[in-house]
Amino acid sequence: xxxxxxxxxxxxxxxxxxxxxxxxxxxxxxxxxxxxxxxxxxxxxxxxxxxxxxxxxxxxxxxxxxxxxxxxxxxxxxxxxxxxxxxxxxxxxxxxxxxxxxxxxxxxxxxxxxxxxxxxxxxxxxxxxxxxxxxxxxxxxxxxxxxxxxxxxxxxxxxxxxxxxxxxxxxxxxxxxxxxxxxxxxxxxxxxxxxxxxxxxxxxxxxxx
Amino acid sequence: xxxxxxxxxxxxxxxxxxxxxxxxxxxxxxxxxxxxxxxxxxxxxxxxxxxxxxxxxxxxxxxxxxxxxxxxxxxxxxxxxxxxxxxxxxxxxxxxxxxxxxxxxxxxxxxxxxxxxxxxxxxxxxxxxxxxxxxxxxxxxxxxxxxxxxxxxxxxxxxxxxxxxxxxxxxxxxxxxxxxxxxxxxxxxxxxxxxxxxxxxxxxxxxxxxxxxxxxxxxxxxx
Numbered sequence: 001x002x003x004x005x006x007x008x009x010x011x012x013x014x015x016x017x018x019x020x021x022x023x024x025x026x027x028x029x030x031x032x033x034x035x036x037x038x039x040x041x042x043x044x045x046x047x048x049x050x051x052x053x054x055x056x057x058x059x060x061x062x063x064x065x066x067x068x069x070x071x072x073x074x075x076x077x078x079x080x081x082x083x084x085x086x087x088x089x090x091x092x093x094x095x096x097x098x099x100x101x102x103x104x105x106x107x108x109x110x111x112x113x114x115x116x117x118x119x120x121x122x123x124x125x126x127x128x129x130x131x132x133x134x135x136x137x138x139x140x141x142x143x144x145x146x147x148x149x150x151x152x153x154x155x156x157x158x159x160x161x162x163x164x165x166x167x168x169x170x171x172x173x174x175x176x177x178x179x180x181x182x183x184x185x186x187x188x189x190x191x192x193x194x195x196x197x198x199x200x201x202x203x204x205x206x207x208x209x
Numbered sequence: 210x211x212x213x214x215x216x217x218x219x220x221x222x223x224x225x226x227x228x229x230x231x232x233x234x235x236x237x238x239x240x241x242x243x244x245x246x247x248x249x250x251x252x253x254x255x256x257x258x259x260x261x262x263x264x265x266x267x268x269x270x271x272x273x274x275x276x277x278x279x280x281x282x283x284x285x286x287x288x289x290x291x292x293x294x295x296x297x298x299x300x301x302x303x304x305x306x307x308x309x310x311x312x313x314x315x316x317x318x319x320x321x322x323x324x325x326x327x328x329x330x331x332x333x334x335x336x337x338x339x340x341x342x343x344x345x346x347x348x349x350x351x352x353x354x355x356x357x358x359x360x361x362x363x364x365x366x367x368x369x370x371x372x373x374x375x376x377x378x379x380x381x382x383x384x385x386x387x388x389x390x391x392x393x394x395x396x397x398x399x400x401x402x403x404x405x406x407x408x409x410x411x412x413x414x415x416x417x418x419x420x421x422x423x424x425x426x427x428x429x430x431x432x
Contacts, residue, residue: 086291
């Protein structure tokens with residue numbers, strides 16, 4: 001059972017307060033949508049949740065059954081899909097996946113790889129013939145989803161996961177998010193998309209300042 | 210699943226090597242600098258003998274600046290390509306550091322293997338103490354790789370990357386650079402060869418490697 005607890009967390013950039021003080025708790029097996037207008041701090045909320053950013057004030061604590069998770073131990077539990085994540089343009093999809101998943105100690109068999117591509121609806125033939133730098137933005141988004149699924153992490157931090165995806169792609173994201181929550185994954189979803197908001201068990205609305 | 214260190218280091222090294230082969234900017238910049246300076250030195254000398262101390266200083270200047278043309282790219286390229294956040298998310302600090310450090314060391318070693326014989330050939334310098342010469346080149350290369358990787362990591366978030374890298378690199382690398390010139394001069398027949406310098410270089414390399422390893426966790430993790 002993983003929890004992410006925000007205790008009186010405020011975040012400011014260059015003296016401008018983005019949000020807070022905020023006290024919330026996110027739990028395994030639940031989908032939490034973080035909503036708010038552009039600049040209200042949705043992406044910042046996810047970075048704080050993953051300890052990829054330190055809060056200006058307050059504390060963010062990530063815990064599992066064994067205690068508080070920090071640094072490398074926390075990263076092992078974490079997987080993300082955000083617009084900021086990029087793959088190596090001059091590696092193929094398979095090479096990128098083998099590299100990033102290998103860093104987590106996971107190896108993919110050919111069958112695993114084919115199955116993942118099918119799950120995220122990427123054509124194996126098209127993907128095999130090109131470097132990821134030649135992918136469309138939608139294909140890159142699907143590849144990010146494939147790495148997320150293969151990482152088998154128990155915390156998913158998703159920033160507009162349906163961005164750049166067609167209707168079938170957004171349906172795939174919704175299906176995978178629901179399935180992950182059923183498998184006890186903690187899912188935090190920064191979005192303004194009503195379809196993605198509808199997936200959530202709870203909603204944190206950031207008002208901004 | 211807990212990932213172990215060595216396979217991760219190997220993955221980072223292989224990734225750097227693959228990208229280096231597919232995008233040859235670092236290799237090309239270093240080799241072009243080396244070739245240009247070697248050609249200039251050779252043409253200026255016109256067959257005249259070069260005094261060992263001057264030859265040693267010249268060799269290390271070429272090696273140092275040629276390595277500067279490529280060694281600072283290890284983290285800047287990740288930052289520019291936007292892959293640093295993904296690497297931070299999936300890669301543990303020590304895997305990334307040691308993988309990149311090994312690759313930079315490998316790159317500099319290849320550069321040294323290319324430059325040193327050409328330099329000796331073109332300047333007519335003669336190696337009297339081969340072991341000392343090779344040992345100095347090896348320890349100097351390790352020192353430049355360790356200092357270069359650490360400072361590249363420190364400066365990759367800064368706005369004025371290249372300038373800052375060079376400014377920080379100079380004081381950190383001087384304790385490697387000065388004994389390396391002295392020992393190389395000795396190996397080329399230009400005076401004594403105090404072995405304590407060689408031991409000092411090895412110790413300083415060790416301190417640099419250990420310092421990089423300890424500091425890198427603080428750079429990689431926010432908490």
